Amino acid sequence: MKQEATIYVAGHRGMVGSAIVRNLQAKGYENIIIRTSSELDLRNQAAVADFFAAEKPDYVFLAAAKVGGILANNTYRAEFLYDNLMIESNIIHSAYKNDVTKLLFLGSSCIYPKMAPQPLREESLLTGLLEETNEPYAIAKIAGIKLCEAYRSQYGADFISAMPTNLYGPNDNYDLQGSHVLPALIRKFHDAKINDLPTVEVWGTGSPRREFLHADDLADACVFLMNNYDGELFVNIGVGDDVTIRELAEMVKDVVGYEGELRWNTDKPDGTPRKLMDVSRLHAMGWKHTTDLREGLELTYQDFLANEVLYVE
Ligand code: GFB
Numbered sequence: 187m188k189q190e191a192t193i194y195v196a197g198h199r200g201m202v203g204s205a206i207v208r209n210l211q212a213k214g215y216e217n218i219i220i221r222t223s224s225e226l227d228l229r230n231q232a233a234v235a236d237f238f239a240a241e242k243p244d245y246v247f248l249a250a251a252k253v254g255g256i257l258a259n260n261t262y263r264a265e266f267l268y269d270n271l272m273i274e275s276n277i278i279h280s281a282y283k284n285d286v287t288k289l290l291f292l293g294s295s296c297i298y299p300k301m302a303p304q305p306l307r308e309e310s311l312l313t314g315l316l317e318e319t320n321e322p323y324a325i326a327k328i329a330g331i332k333l334c335e336a337y338r339s340q341y342g343a344d345f346i347s348a349m350p351t352n353l354y355g356p357n358d359n360y361d362l363q364g365s366h367v368l369p370a371l372i373r374k375f376h377d378a379k380i381n382d383l384p385t386v387e388v389w390g391t392g393s394p395r396r397e398f399l400h401a402d403d404l405a406d407a408c409v410f411l412m413n414n415y416d417g418e419l420f421v422n423i424g425v426g427d428d429v430t431i432r433e434l435a436e437m438v439k440d441v442v443g444y445e446g447e448l449r450w451n452t453d454k455p456d457g458t459p460r461k462l463m464d465v466s467r468l469h470a471m472g473w474k475h476t477t478d479l480r481e482g483l484e485l486t487y488q489d490f491l492a493n494e495v496l497y498v499e
Contacts, residue, residue: 187215187288187409187412189214189215191287192217192219192241192243192244192245193210193215193217193219193244193245193246193247194218194219194220194241194243194245194246194247195207195210195218195247195249196221196246196249196250196273196277197248197249197250197251198221198249199223199357200249200250200251200253200357201354201356201357201358202292202350202353202401202404202405203249204356204357205357205401205402205405206247206249206405206408206409208402208405209405209406209408210409219241219243221237228250228272228276228277229268229273229276230276231275231276234276234277234280235280235283237280238280238281238283238284238286239283242284242285243281244287245286245288245289245290245412246277246286246288246290247290247292247408248273248278248289248290248291248292248330249292250277251269251270252265252266252270252323253323253359254359254364254366255364255365255367256319256320256366256389256454256455257363257454258365259319259320260318260319260320260455263322264322266322267323267326270323270330271326271329274326274330274333275329275333277289278291278334279333281343281345282337282343282345286343288345288412288416289334289345289346290345290348290411290412291345292347292408293327293328293347293350294323294327294349295350295351295397295424295461296320296323296324296458297324297331297349298310298311299314299316300314300315300317300459301314301315304462305464306422306461306463306464307464308349308421308422308464308467311328311331319455319457320457331347334347335347335418338418344416346415346416346417347420348407348411348420348421348422349420349421349422349463350399350404350423350424351397351398351422351425351462351463352366352367352396352397352398352461353399353400353401353404354366354368354369354398354482354486355400355401355482355485355486356401356489358401358486358497360372360490360497362374367389367434368398368438368483369486369490371434371435371438372438372442372486372487372490373490373497373498374386374387374388375438375439375442376442376444376487376490376491378446379442379444379445383446384446385447385448385449386439386446386448386449387449387450387451388431388435388449388450388451389450389455390431390450390451390455390456390457391450391452391456392430392431392432392435392448392450393431393432393456393459394430394431394456394457394459395428395429395430395459395462396428396431396460396461397424397425397427397428397429397461397463398425398429398434398479398482399423399424399425399475400477400482400485402477403425403475403477404423406476407423407475408423410471411471414471414472415471421467421468422463422465422467422468423465423468424463424465424475425463425478426463426464426469427462428462429479432448435448437480437483441480
């Protein structure tokens with residue numbers, strides 16, 4: 187991407203999109219195009235077509251999506267499927283129609299079969315059944331990968347896809363019903379510390395394993411791929427290391443400085459037993475993350491404290 191290129195970041199208010207905007211600005215890109223969801227409803231085909239025809243961006247980062255943790259995915263199954271299918275179909279098709287030079291689509295590690303061999307290699311896509319709690323989201327994200335592949339093979343469009351592992355960082359969702367585990371634990375332990383509560387409820391058994399990548403590292407990897415990768419196969423983005431939910435909970439508890447007990451609610455689902463990314467292809471290209479989990483948690487708790495009023499309404 188040349189410095190003067192026009193770059194549309196879809197989803198700039200979310201954790202991933204806002205991190206991509208920060209990363210692009212830090213690298214000197216100035217022509218960044220953004221729209222809020224009230225200015226442009228990405229589920230509206232005509233609105234998206236008009237926007238692309240008027241703006242004609244050179245590059246597109248497709249970071250807009252309906253996202254959430256295990257409970258939100260399992261509850262709003264229709265929205266997770268419909269909204270995501272519409273957003274990605276509208277943007278990818280309009281990008282092709284308006285000769286976008288290159289597009290990067292962002293998926294998720296939940297596209298892999300629930301029982302795929304670990305660590306998860308890109309070749310495992312569509313080799314088995316998906317995890318039930320997030321099947322609608324995973325199906326929409328798999329459709330996004332296939333759209334990029336199909337527009338590449340039929341029309342020669344330079345559309346690539348990246349699959350990040352579980353993410354965390356500034357502008358995350360701290361709503362306890364909708365959030366992912368890491369922001370949920372930060373908020374729960376913080377609230378319990380402030381209110382002197384003896385226990386904190388944590389969901390499931392604590393035995394599932396998850397890998398966590400800081401959003402700023404993800405954004406850096408996305409800009410790296412936009413500048414250095416143009417293959418058909420999507421690319422995993424992660425750290426290559428994971429922890430159990432119990433280990434994560436102990437670490438968050440320590441960072442927050444809460445001294446009470448954990449209470450495991452096994453009525454809540456565990457979800458996929460393990461989702462560890464094989465990141466050897468990304469490492470072979472020359473990119474590696476820089477923020478480890480402990481450091482990232484400390485940064486994220488500081489960010490939570492600074493923005494608590496915004497994050498917790
Ligand atoms: O982060 P999370 O919601 O999503 O949950 P997934 C990860 C694990 O943490 C599960 C446990 O085993 C949860 O039961 N957990 C413990 C908690 N306490 C809590 C809590 O207070 N809140 C939450 N949310 N979890 C999502 C998918 O799966 O991951 C999406 O549903 C997407 O589609 C995303 O792929 C990255 O990692 O299980």
